[in-house]
Amino acid sequence: MSQVANVITIDDPADPRLADFRDLSAADRRPDRPGGRGLVIAEGVVVVERLLASPFPVRALLGVARRIEALADRLAPLDVPAYVTTAEVMAEVVGFHLNRGVLASADRAVQPPVADLVARARTLAVLEGVGDHENLGSLFRNAAALGLDGLLLGPGCSDPLYRRSVRVSMGHVLRVPFATVEDLPGGLDLLRENGFKVAALTPRADAVPLATAGLHTGKAALLLGSEGPGLTEEAIAAADLAVRIPMFGGVDSLNVATAAAIAFYALGIQDKSRETDPSD
Amino acid sequence: MSQVANVITIDDPADPRLADFRDLSAADRRPDRPGGRGLVIAEGVVVVERLLASPFPVRALLGVARRIEALADRLAPLDVPAYVTTAEVMAEVVGFHLNRGVLASADRAVQPPVADLVARARTLAVLEGVGDHENLGSLFRNAAALGLDGLLLGPGCSDPLYRRSVRVSMGHVLRVPFATVEDLPGGLDLLRENGFKVAALTPRADAVPLATAGLHTGKAALLLGSEGPGLTEEAIAAADLAVRIPMFGGVDSLNVATAAAIAFYALGIQDKSRETDPSD
Numbered sequence: 001m002s003q004v005a006n007v008i009t010i011d012d013p014a015d016p017r018l019a020d021f022r023d024l025s026a027a028d029r030r031p032d033r034p035g036g037r038g039l040v041i042a043e044g045v046v047v048v049e050r051l052l053a054s055p056f057p058v059r060a061l062l063g064v065a066r067r068i069e070a071l072a073d074r075l076a077p078l079d080v081p082a083y084v085t086t087a088e089v090m091a092e093v094v095g096f097h098l099n100r101g102v103l104a105s106a107d108r109a110v111q112p113p114v115a116d117l118v119a120r121a122r123t124l125a126v127l128e129g130v131g132d133h134e135n136l137g138s139l140f141r142n143a144a145a146l147g148l149d150g151l152l153l154g155p156g157c158s159d160p161l162y163r164r165s166v167r168v169s170m171g172h173v174l175r176v177p178f179a180t181v182e183d184l185p186g187g188l189d190l191l192r193e194n195g196f197k198v199a200a201l202t203p204r205a206d207a208v209p210l211a212t213a214g215l216h217t218g219k220a221a222l223l224l225g226s227e228g229p230g231l232t233e234e235a236i237a238a239a240d241l242a243v244r245i246p247m248f249g250g251v252d253s254l255n256v257a258t259a260a261a262i263a264f265y266a267l268g269i270q271d272k273s274r275e276t277d278p279s280d
Numbered sequence: 281m282s283q284v285a286n287v288i289t290i291d292d293p294a295d296p297r298l299a300d301f302r303d304l305s306a307a308d309r310r311p312d313r314p315g316g317r318g319l320v321i322a323e324g325v326v327v328v329e330r331l332l333a334s335p336f337p338v339r340a341l342l343g344v345a346r347r348i349e350a351l352a353d354r355l356a357p358l359d360v361p362a363y364v365t366t367a368e369v370m371a372e373v374v375g376f377h378l379n380r381g382v383l384a385s386a387d388r389a390v391q392p393p394v395a396d397l398v399a400r401a402r403t404l405a406v407l408e409g410v411g412d413h414e415n416l417g418s419l420f421r422n423a424a425a426l427g428l429d430g431l432l433l434g435p436g437c438s439d440p441l442y443r444r445s446v447r448v449s450m451g452h453v454l455r456v457p458f459a460t461v462e463d464l465p466g467g468l469d470l471l472r473e474n475g476f477k478v479a480a481l482t483p484r485a486d487a488v489p490l491a492t493a494g495l496h497t498g499k500a501a502l503l504l505g506s507e508g509p510g511l512t513e514e515a516i517a518a519a520d521l522a523v524r525i526p527m528f529g530g531v532d533s534l535n536v537a538t539a540a541a542i543a544f545y546a547l548g549i550q551d552k553s554r555e556t557d558p559s560d
């Protein structure tokens with residue numbers, strides 16, 4: 001590891017340079033809570049790699065030697081301290097056992113203004129009341145894989161940069177552009193001014209089956225609610241149309257991130273954007 | 281609750297009638313492990329309702345009064361003891377705190393012979409190496425919602441009747457027919473003899489995009505592997521074709537249950553089966 005200038009071995013769990021990583025399950029480590037410090041924490045080699053490749057300003061890494069070595073090539077060009085210690089010291093600092101062996105901290109990147117995000121996008125999701133951190137993380141992972149251009153987070157959504165969402169998203173919250181929309185359904189006007197058709201996903205009987213909703217062509221925004229209560233009546237009424245996933249055997253619900261994945265797929269983004277070259 | 285004949289109040293956590301529910305996290309409660317007793321355990325009102333409506337022979341219920349009351353109509357016609365106790369006694373019996381407040385135990389139902397399941401089905405999934413209980417449960421939930429006729433479990437799959445799979449599936453492991461296939465890819469012959477086109481889902485570059493794979497018409501079986509290693513080369517080679525979900529932004533994977541949901545949707549079951557009447 002000698003080629004990485006900023007690798008620093010630390011033995012003392014009380015070392016003040018590890019402050020970013022201390023007591024991660026404590027309430028003030030929640031970036032979305034009053035008193036929280038707003039830091040973004042990435043866990044594991046894959047997610048740390050995505051953080052290093054993101055616009056988020058990385059502050060420091062903490063890991064066991066093997067994991068920091070795995071990241072050496074990515075760290076070499078960066079001026080970021082990488083603290084190396086044992087799994088035991090890491091557990092003592094963090095407050096619990098971490099089987100991924102490496103963490104990185106970053107400051108928040110500035111969110112793009114909603115208007116910029118909407119102006120650049122052809123496919124968007126607008127979330128209302130998605131408060132569950134794992135569902136939110138899964139939604140970002142699915143949005144990234146299926147080629148959405150961004151997510152707008154409406155009232156009642158939790159912070160996608162909370163540690164658990166970052167992890168479940170496989171780091172894609174750090175890559176997929178998102179912005180906060182304070183007012184729903186008012187905020188939908190901006191989408192329509194930009195030529196979007198807004199489709200509310202709901203199991204309601206009068207909704208149109210996804211496959212026949214004509215979302216393949218033109219700009220489309222999917223309005224998604226939380227798994228239990230679903231979208232508010234106001235949100236559904238404010239959409240251009242309501243769409244549903246046909247379901248069978250008396251079942252009337254899917255996990256929200258799963259339903260979103262099906263709807264993202266049904267947007268036909270393969271006809272709108274260049275997919276990942278599968279031969280890469 | 282007086283109309284339910286078999287409601288029995290129990291105060292003593294050591295009562296031998298509660299044997300089905302004792303120490304649920306202990307190894308011998310794993311129906312799939314040597315020494316396990318094979319019992320199926322359902323947790324929560326919704327899943328217990330699905331168990332009561334299933335072909336699984338219910339043995340007993342254990343719950344707090346409020347939850348047993350919620351199930352009274354379903355219990356009335358059944359000759360099954362429903363033990364009522366406090367949340368504290370339940371926790372002591374079960375070995376951990378259970379916030380769903382009701383459990384039911386059942387013996388295993390006899391699995392349909394593979395040949396019968398295949399003969400009756402038009403759409404199937406064949407799983408190889410899906411060992412994660414939560415992914416397996418989610419796969420069953422998605423299969424139920426999206427109208428699959430059944431699942432075949434090949435080598436390396438875990439037991440879908442383990443408690444965690446039952447819970448994550450929302451009880452749909454108790455409703456969606458499944459059978460074990462000892463030999464893959466050998467077992468695929470039976471599918472072809474029954475007129476199925478077998479499609480292997482894989483991110484491989486030479487796979488056909490799902491939307492152009494022609495799975496809408498006729499009988500189709502989707503071959504699905506686990507999230508990490510994916511399908512074996514042998515399984516992919518033995519399929520009639522390989523299909524992929526187009527992905528973007530350099531991402532090359534989705535959660536296996538999410539990928540399966542997209543593929544189930546893309547089978548076009550709405551054109552093959554009667555969907556749930558959304559006005560119900």
